[in-house]
Structure formats: structure tokens, C-alpha cells
Amino acid sequence: MTYVVLDNCISCKYTDCVEVCPVDCFYEGENWLVIHPDECIDCGVCEPECPAEAIKPDTEPGLEDWIKLNTKYAEIWPNITVKKEPMPGYQDMDGVEGKLKLLSEAPGEGD
Numbered sequence: 001m002t003y004v005v006l007d008n009c010i011s012c013k014y015t016d017c018v019e020v021c022p023v024d025c026f027y028e029g030e031n032w033l034v035i036h037p038d039e040c041i042d043c044g045v046c047e048p049e050c051p052a053e054a055i056k057p058d059t060e061p062g063l064e065d066w067i068k069l070n071t072k073y074a075e076i077w078p079n080i081t082v083k084k085e086p087m088p089g090y091q092d093m094d095g096v097e098g099k100l101k102l103l104s105e106a107p108g109e110g111d
């Protein structure tokens, strides 16, 4: 079991989640964060910390595609462990439907 990041994180990236993860299993792309399913210990503390409600347990139905995407990008993006400013315009992007089409495959810049 793992937790997964869904598309409402895209173009928001609040990053509150990375501060609370005990095993530092978040990975950062240019405009999305993902969880490495093999590293997540399923503690659940990140889920209520996300202002965008973008983190869910994989016990919820219909998340197969999201688990695949989290796995794919966790393998190629850099680890992120320190909170940073949300993305510019995040207030307008929070809650926008169908944000997967906005996904950039580029890795995050880090700090």
C-alpha cells in the first residue's frame, strides 16, 4: 500500500507534504510532486497536510493510473524534503479540473 499524489497538485505545489513525511519519499517535477510507492510507509500523515487535497491512499478505487505515474516520475525526478513557496498563480489553479494535460515531465529545480 502507498499514498499517491493526484493531479490537483499540478501547478500548485504547496509542498506542505514534504515537511511531514518521515521517510522523505516525495519527488519533484517542474510543476508536480509524486510519492515513491516503494518508499512510502503508509503512515498517512501527509494526506491532511495538503491544502489542495491532492494526496490519497491507494485503497481508494480508480487510482491505478495515478500510481503508475507516481512510480514513473519518482524514478526520474529529484527528491524534495524542504518546503518551498507554492507555484506562482497557485490560488487560481487549485481545483481546476483535468490538470494532467498541464503536466511538465521536466524535473524540479530544487533549491
Ligand code: SF4
Binding pocket: 002, 003, 020, 021, 022, 023, 024, 025, 026, 035, 039, 040, 041, 042, 043, 044, 045, 046, 047
Ligand atoms: Fe510519506 Fe507517510 Fe505520506 Fe507515505 S503516507 S508519502 S510515508 S507522509
Ligand code: F3S
Binding pocket: 005, 008, 009, 010, 012, 013, 014, 015, 016, 017, 018, 033, 049, 050, 051, 052, 053, 054, 055
Ligand atoms: Fe502537492 Fe499538496 Fe504536496 S499540492 S506539493 S501534494 S502539499
